[in-house]
Amino acid sequence: MRETGPQTGNPVAPERAPAMARREFSAMIASMAGLFALPRLAEAAVQAGSAANFGPSQPFSWDNLVSNAQSAAARPWTAPVASAHAVADFDTAVKLTYGSAQSLAGDVRLFPTSRGVAPQAVKIHLVENGTSRQLVDTHGFFVGNSRADPAGFRVMTADQHSDWLAFLGASYFRASGSRDQYGLSARGVSIDTAMPKAEEFPAFTEFWIENLGPDRVRIHAALDGPSVTGAYAFDCTHGKQGVTQDVRASLFLRRDVERLGLAPITSMFWYDQSDPAKRGDWRPEIHDSDGLAIHAGNGERMWVPLSNPHLTRTNAMRADGVKGFGLLQRDQRFDHYQDDGAFYDRRPSLWVEPQGDWGKGAVMLYQMTTNSETSDNIAAFWLSDEAAKAGQRRDLAYKLTWTSEDPSQTASARCVDTWQGAPGKPGDSNVPKDARKFVFDFEGPALKGLTRDSGVTAATGLPAAAVIAAAAYPVVGAENRWRVTLDLRPSAMPSPEVRVFLSRGGQALSETVIQGVQA
Structure with missing residues (x-):
């Protein structure tokens, strides 16, 4: 992330990182996020392309995906190259994305590569009956039968009126929750967030998509970056209470990592009713999330109200054997926001529920200053006490719940x-x-x-x-x-x-x- 400081609970002075930072990356993704929030127009989707669009069938399994990730970790990392077919601007990306085009795996639509937003192409495979076929020709999968490389994808509802899940950029993904509105994002992993050096952004480079029925999809993904490789599986379900994703991951470290963030969440907080200094905008509150909730292994429930600090702030809340944590939007009253375009009152919360004992560690919250709503300035993730060393393998499983309900609510106040x-x-x-x-x-x-x-x-x-x-x-x-x-x-x-x-x-x-x- 762009503004960094040492691992402490005290505010610290920001420092410029030499490489492209999260803040700059967020600004680019924010423009594409506007694409997610466009009015839900009916989009005609025709049956998936012919056999000519796909390569030959190959055996596919979780074990093979993990084995490939482990083998990749033993090789030097190769930086991705921007697609030669990346479209020039945001408007062109919108025209290629929204309208009549073919779908994959039932209800999956593609995002095109775009200069300055998502320039790297990803490989897309369809999975059926234990075999996969790679998409090798995208003609028909973008509006107007245009040629483009896929940068990611979104999953549509069966009636094609709305998309409820999207993967786009690095290892970022988001779901619309129970009120048909996107907000905060999740990531596969974070590397050196809130450190006095450039943050690293591993990326999902390859996806395997399997149709499990209406409003259900299974997604496998390969992760690659300078410090880590990984295999991921997401079993995703869209229902009345929101979106759930059962996630499992196997990570392999190429080199030592000072701060390995697991199940990371990214959000935006500009101001709310508690801010003593108004920000100059007419709306009473502007934020995707208003607090971090934690359920520690000892039973303690914690709530950390979010802020837009004058100086970057990092806090680590002790939570050995953590049972759950998440960035929530508890305030869901329209009159508290008065925004009938961005609809911050409808933004979903995201709750992480570890499966099994994650051991000793803390939930880390990173808050940096912002003067607008267009950049993510909040990050939260799990940080194990165990040092992340080259050659290690980390296996973990957790459930993600995207909802407007409060997953942290109990009988206590x-x-x-x-x-x-x-x-x-x-x-x-x-x-x-x-x-x-x-x-x-x-x-x-x-x-x-x-x-x-x-x-x-x-x-x-x-x-x-x-x-x-x-x-x-x-x-x-x-x-x-x-x-x-x-x-x-x-x-x-x-x-x-x-x-x-x-x-x-x-x-x-x-x-x-x-x-x-x-x-």
């Missing part, structure tokens, strides 16, 4: 709103100049029937010198909703963050909110 502002009561000038007020609203079944006399408190663990005032109380007229207000002195805090949760009788009633505090 969750944080649904945060604000910041001046400390003390209105008009009160007798407060320290360096103090600040933080407000957290919680909702959930665990709060049902509790009153001011129920002994509910706000637990922070902060020293007395840092807490000027603290209160926890039910919000009048709002069922099962409690508010915590904290007037804090950041200069007296032991770290630049506060951890707060609702407690009663020594038992937690809510998830733990981890809020960054700038002195």
Whole structure:
């Protein structure tokens, strides 16, 4: 990523990376992301091409894919070459993509290579009955029977009115969730994100696509990069509650990697209602996600509200044996965004659920500053305590859920709103100049029937010198909703963050909110 700093919870000064960075890459992909968000026009798709479009049948299996990835890791990496047939501009890419053209594997449509957006071609194979055939001639698969090389693909609904899954660029992919809207992205793997050097972007170079029936598809992919190769399998299902993907991967390290991010997620956060400084846009909030949720192996539930920091910030939340984590869009009220074009209220959340024990490690959150909605500035991923060394093999499995439901919700209360502002009561000038007020609203079944006399408190663990005032109380007229207000002195805090949760009788009633505090 472009703005980097050392592995610390403290804000750090940004630094320019020498190679093309995530921020620049995001700006290019953002233009293609607009393509995803175009109105859902009906697109005529005809039956997949003739045998002349495909090469001969070859045996295909997961074991062979893994074996090939392992063999590739023993060879030097070769940088990909831009396609000679890449179209010149975004408008041409749109014209080739939307309209009448042939589909693959039932409902799969191709994206063309495009200069400056996705210039490298990928190989596409169809899988049937344990054999595969490579697409060797793309005539008929782009609008107007135009010649182009595929850069990726999208999966359409059976009625061709909408696409619900797309793979395009490096190892990025996204799904539309349960409200037919794209938002945040996932990646196959991340290499050295948030490090004081250039981030590496391994790419899916080859795909094997198998039709499993209406709204179901199995995708295998080969990953390649300077430091890692890999084999991936995605079993994808589109339903009323969103999109689920059962993922398994085998990674092979060509060389040591300082920061190997597993199940990475990328999103955008410009500002929300908690931002004390307005950004100059008329819309009240602009973000694809509003927080990071974590379910640690010890049972603790954490919530980290996202921010657009003045300086790049990296945080690692301890989560040994992690049971789940994800970037969520909890706020889904249209009037909070007032955007009837981008529809941020419909953006899906993405929840990662590890299959098996991932061992000791942390969920890392990287937030960098942005002054617009066109660039991704948020990343989250799993980071194992085990050092990633050349020659290693890493096998993992996890489930991805793209949905507008809250996959992190339990019987305990969750944080649904945060604000910041001046400390003390209105008009009160007798407060320290360096103090600040933080407000957290919680909702959930665990709060049902509790009153001011129920002994509910706000637990922070902060020293007395840092807490000027603290209160926890039910919000009048709002069922099962409690508010915590904290007037804090950041200069007296032991770290630049506060951890707060609702407690009663020594038992937690809510998830733990981890809020960054700038002195």
